[in-house]
Amino acid sequence: MNDLAPVLDELVADAPVGKASWSDVRARSRRRRGRIRSPHTGRKQLVVALAAAALLALAGTAVSVGVDLLAQQERFHASVPDDPQRLGTLVEVASGDNWALIAWKSEIGICLDFAIPGNSPFDCDFPVRGAKPATDASGAGPPTHAVAGFVSGGGLVGGDGKTTIFGVAARDVAAVEVELPDGRAVDAPLYDAPPELDVELRFFIVRLPLPPQGLGGEGPVRAYSAYDRDGRLIERVAD
Amino acid sequence: MRISGATSAEIEAIYRERFRAFLLSVTALLRDGEAALDVVQDGFALALRRRGSFRGEGNVEAWLWRIVLNVARDRLRSRRRQDALPQLETTEEGSDPDDIRASLLALPERQKLAVFLRYYADLSYGQIAEALGVSPGTVAASLNAAHATLRRDLEEVAR
Numbered sequence: 001m002n003d004l005a006p007v008l009d010e011l012v013a014d015a016p017v018g019k020a021s022w023s024d025v026r027a028r029s030r031r032r033r034g035r036i037r038s039p040h041t042g043r044k045q046l047v048v049a050l051a052a053a054a055l056l057a058l059a060g061t062a063v064s065v066g067v068d069l070l071a072q073q074e075r076f077h078a079s080v081p082d083d084p085q086r087l088g089t090l091v092e093v094a095s096g097d098n099w100a101l102i103a104w105k106s107e108i109g110i111c112l113d114f115a116i117p118g119n120s121p122f123d124c125d126f127p128v129r130g131a132k133p134a135t136d137a138s139g140a141g142p143p144t145h146a147v148a149g150f151v152s153g154g155g156l157v158g159g160d161g162k163t164t165i166f167g168v169a170a171r172d173v174a175a176v177e178v179e180l181p182d183g184r185a186v187d188a189p190l191y192d193a194p195p196e197l198d199v200e201l202r203f204f205i206v207r208l209p210l211p212p213q214g215l216g217g218e219g220p221v222r223a224y225s226a227y228d229r230d231g232r233l234i235e236r237v238a239d
Numbered sequence: 240m241r242i243s244g245a246t247s248a249e250i251e252a253i254y255r256e257r258f259r260a261f262l263l264s265v266t267a268l269l270r271d272g273e274a275a276l277d278v279v280q281d282g283f284a285l286a287l288r289r290r291g292s293f294r295g296e297g298n299v300e301a302w303l304w305r306i307v308l309n310v311a312r313d314r315l316r317s318r319r320r321q322d323a324l325p326q327l328e329t330t331e332e333g334s335d336p337d338d339i340r341a342s343l344l345a346l347p348e349r350q351k352l353a354v355f356l357r358y359y360a361d362l363s364y365g366q367i368a369e370a371l372g373v374s375p376g377t378v379a380a381s382l383n384a385a386h387a388t389l390r391r392d393l394e395e396v397a398r
Binding site for chain 1: 246247251254255258259262263266267270271272273275276280281283284285287288289290339340343354355358359389390393
């Protein structure tokens with residue numbers, strides 16, 4: 001090998017060895033973890049959503065806002081071609097005042113959209129048993145966790161300022177607790193996967209008025225804990 | 240006791256300690272320092288996101304090597320699709336260091352990676368085996384074959 005050293009050294013002469021940046025790795029991790037789906041038509045979507053809400057109010061119907069957000073998501077999905085390929089329909093898991101949690105199957109596993117008028121952060125990479133194919137491009141093997149979550153900060157256009165924490169739990173999980181950096185633990189309501197999804201998973205979502213996070217600091221979630229029906233801890237997963 | 244999953248602190252520690260080794264190995268593979276930096280950053284970001292899928296019976300660094308090398312291979316495939324990567328020349332008879340470089344780059348991928356991981360990252364045969372997902376015997380055979388090819392070319396240069 002020593003004879004080869006000059007050639008091997010010359011091969012990497014342009015390597016930018018001084019450019020190590022862990023903060024860049026973390027930023028890339030956050031960017032790829034969940035993407036904000038706010039296409040250039042976002043303003044139009046917002047107008048459509050607001051107009052629809054006004055019409056519903058005038059008509060006095062009892063149709064939930066989630067139905068409108070489902071339609072918005074159909075349009076978003078059609079307009080953003082670089083999302084993972086969708087394999088099924090969009091299915092509403094839970095909804096509230098101007099938000100909906102929408103699940104869909106993709107080529108890389110279960111994805112969740114957190115839909116608000118004109119905006120839609122989403123994530124697909126939940127390393128939870130049953131939420132992903134057994135193998136993926138990273139060669140990392142099948143997912144093994146009982147719970148995993150995603151955090152959408154409170155500064156979203158179209159949002160109400162609350163931080164939203166949502167995610168996936170394995171079928172044997174009966175309760176999920178979200179641990180905040182200050183030590184508080186918040187119970188996250190669990191929802192069974194709607195039958196149309198045809199998956200044995202549960203979903204959770206919790207919305208909290210948390211202060212905005214600074215760059216590079218600790219995230220708004222310290223850990224997720226999954227419990228079984230007898231209240232025994234199945235797993236605590238640090239975020 | 241860890242049931243499964245790598246912690247972000249473990250991944251960060253390996254990044255800080257081994258960044259240079261990852262960067263040099265990928266630079267040699269891609270022959271482009273900036274592209275290699277992008278791959279290493281993306282690979283560690285991917286690992287950070289998927290740290291829950293690491294299975295605790297293995298070695299975290301080897302798992303990171305697998306992820307980073309897979310990202311690098313994806314990048315190479317993508318480049319080849321775009322015809323942007325100069326085709327590797329097959330070894331030609333010759334007598335200057337450029338020929339040795341060409342010989343090195345024309346080695347089969349596994350041999351080349353074994354050489355790079357041994358030289359730039361100072362990995363043991365066992366660690367290279369884990370990183371490449373092959374047996375240590377295969378690593379030894381790959382390195383022997385690579386050395387035999389390159390030794391022949393070095394001797395020709397010396398003549």
